[in-house]
Amino acid sequence: MVRDFVELDQVALRYGGDVEGTLALQDTSLTVREGEFVAVVGPSGCGKSTLMKVVSGLWPASAGTVAVNGREVTKPLDIVGMAFQNPNLLPWRTTLANVMLPLEIAEPHIRRLRREYPSYLAKVRDLLKMVGLQEFETKHPWELSGGMQQRASLCRALIHDPSLLLLDEPFGALDMFTREELWLALQDLWLARKPTVVLVTHDLREAVFLADRVLVMSNRPGRIIADHAVDIPRPRSLDETFAPKAIEIIQTLRDQISNVRKSAT
Amino acid sequence: MNGKTKPAGLAAPAKEAVRRSRRRKLVRKASPYLVIIGSFLLWELAVWLLKIEPFVLPAPSAIFAAGWEWRGPILLASWQTFVTTIIGFLLAVAFGLAAGTAIGASSALYDAVYPALIGFNSVPKVAVVPILVIWCGIGTLPAIITAFLISFFPILVNVATGIATVEPELRDVLRALGAKQHQILLKVGLPRSMPYFFASLKIAISVAFVGSIVAETVASDSGIGHFMLVASSRFQVPLAFAGLVVTGVMGIAMYVVAVMIEKRMTGWATRGVDTGMVAGG
Numbered sequence: 001m002v003r004d005f006v007e008l009d010q011v012a013l014r015y016g017g018d019v020e021g022t023l024a025l026q027d028t029s030l031t032v033r034e035g036e037f038v039a040v041v042g043p044s045g046c047g048k049s050t051l052m053k054v055v056s057g058l059w060p061a062s063a064g065t066v067a068v069n070g071r072e073v074t075k076p077l078d079i080v081g082m083a084f085q086n087p088n089l090l091p092w093r094t095t096l097a098n099v100m101l102p103l104e105i106a107e108p109h110i111r112r113l114r115r116e117y118p119s120y121l122a123k124v125r126d127l128l129k130m131v132g133l134q135e136f137e138t139k140h141p142w143e144l145s146g147g148m149q150q151r152a153s154l155c156r157a158l159i160h161d162p163s164l165l166l167l168d169e170p171f172g173a174l175d176m177f178t179r180e181e182l183w184l185a186l187q188d189l190w191l192a193r194k195p196t197v198v199l200v201t202h203d204l205r206e207a208v209f210l211a212d213r214v215l216v217m218s219n220r221p222g223r224i225i226a227d228h229a230v231d232i233p234r235p236r237s238l239d240e241t242f243a244p245k246a247i248e249i250i251q252t253l254r255d256q257i258s259n260v261r262k263s264a265t
Numbered sequence: 266m267n268g269k270t271k272p273a274g275l276a277a278p279a280k281e282a283v284r285r286s287r288r289r290k291l292v293r294k295a296s297p298y299l300v301i302i303g304s305f306l307l308w309e310l311a312v313w314l315l316k317i318e319p320f321v322l323p324a325p326s327a328i329f330a331a332g333w334e335w336r337g338p339i340l341l342a343s344w345q346t347f348v349t350t351i352i353g354f355l356l357a358v359a360f361g362l363a364a365g366t367a368i369g370a371s372s373a374l375y376d377a378v379y380p381a382l383i384g385f386n387s388v389p390k391v392a393v394v395p396i397l398v399i400w401c402g403i404g405t406l407p408a409i410i411t412a413f414l415i416s417f418f419p420i421l422v423n424v425a426t427g428i429a430t431v432e433p434e435l436r437d438v439l440r441a442l443g444a445k446q447h448q449i450l451l452k453v454g455l456p457r458s459m460p461y462f463f464a465s466l467k468i469a470i471s472v473a474f475v476g477s478i479v480a481e482t483v484a485s486d487s488g489i490g491h492f493m494l495v496a497s498s499r500f501q502v503p504l505a506f507a508g509l510v511v512t513g514v515m516g517i518a519m520y521v522v523a524v525m526i527e528k529r530m531t532g533w534a535t536r537g538v539d540t541g542m543v544a545g546g
């Protein structure tokens with residue numbers, strides 16, 4: 001029996017004031033099991049990113065409860081790896097040093113880093129190798145392509161073995177082919193380490209390729225209105241996103257999102 | 266251009282092109298010196314042709330002669346000004362870095378202090394010198410304080426800007442790792458503000474120099490500012506101009522040192538291109 005790792009129960013989030021502020025989430029309930037890969041899709045501005053902030057504890061929920069790993073979230077979690085559309089690498093650091101950053105901050109690595117540096121270095125290099133960056137470890141971010149930067153950003157999100165990985169449209173700014181390459185890289189990383197993942201995206205093929213379950217969000221204020229299991233065995237290939245099974249799910253998701261969009265206007 | 270593309274025929278023009286581009290680079294490198302020398306020559310020529318009186322506008326030759334003749338006192342005065350400027354400047358760096366970091370790290374402090382700082386910066390520092398004289402008397406101290414007052418602001422503003430503009434997503438990434446405020450500052454805020462900081466040093470060193478000379482002119486008994494004042498009050502106009510030339514040379518020298526430090530410390534930010542990133546000042 002796999003236990004629930006992320007549990008949101010009737011969560012609301014209002015920002016910019018308690019009464020007159022914008023309601024970004026309302027009655028949002030969802031669960032993500034341990035080691036599960038869940039994608040969240042929805043119309044733009046529906047509060048997908050807000051959902052990430054609430055799950056990570058960066059923003060406290062205005063109502064309802066958020067629990068991660070069996071404990072209620074009241075302050076920013078320190079077990080989370082995050083990656084965003086913008087890779088946000090530090091320009092004064094090499095790829096290697098950028099990926100090392102979490103080890104200099106997160107417990108318990110911060111205390112061990114100096115003593116066990118060689119083993120940490122080997123770990124970083126393994127990770128870079130997995131995403132094909134082993135020859136770029138001494139390069140600075142501006143010497144990398146957008147796809148490479150995003151790979152490094154993923155490595156940075158994973159280096160400290162977070163039990164929860166939050167990805168907010170990490171491939172949104174990349175071209176189609178680079179994006180597909182990174183899907184494969186992310187799938188490999190996930191299969192190797194099995195963290196719990198919540199991926200926010202507006203690319204339905206991406207959601208279906210990567211996720212065990214795809215959740216659909218309503219218009220703002222967002223809540224979960226549908227939940228699709230993606231029953232395709234792993235490792236998946238890119239071709240399978242064009243197979244009937246995947247196409248069927250993508251079609252359904254598409255219909256649901258366009259219905260949601262219509263209902264708003 | 267003819268249609269032939271014989272490799273042997275291309276060799277000579279290619280060599281010629283290399284030579285030409287090398288010559289162009291050399292001219293480019295020498296151009297600042299050529300401009301300075303050229304303007305002195307033009308000046309010399311104008312004074313001779315228009316028969317301008319030396320007590321109105323002395324010729325460069327007369328200026329350099331006077332400067333050479335008085336080289337001892339000029340050197341002494343320049344050293345005094347140099348030391349004054351550097352002390353004021355270093356104080357400004359220390360204070361500007363500390364206050365800039367504090368103001369950049371706390372948006373509440375930023376909102377509270379910034380308007381007052383802008384008001385303070387708008388006060389012409391020449392107007393403050395007489396008050397400084399009342400407080401500390403005539404001498405080196407008012408000049409140091411003036412150099413400090415005039416030069417800390419650009420440093421403070423630039424450091425604060427660099428720290429306050431850390432990308433919110435990056436902040437989230439770090440906070441989600443359990444980073445404390447001071448860790449974010451240390452790992453991201455401060456390194457990020459370094460290009461701003463070093464860019465501001467260029468401005469700060471120049472204005473610190475202006476500050477100390479102004480203060481020396483108004484209220485001192487030493488330094489190059491005082492030296493020029495004395496020279497012009499004795500109608501030794503070429504000597505006063507010699508003082509001006511020396512201040513110009515010193516200003517350039519200090520600026521060059523600041524640029525060299527900047528290039529060394531924050532090459533990652535410019536990637537070999539001079540961006541001229543500067544806020545305030």
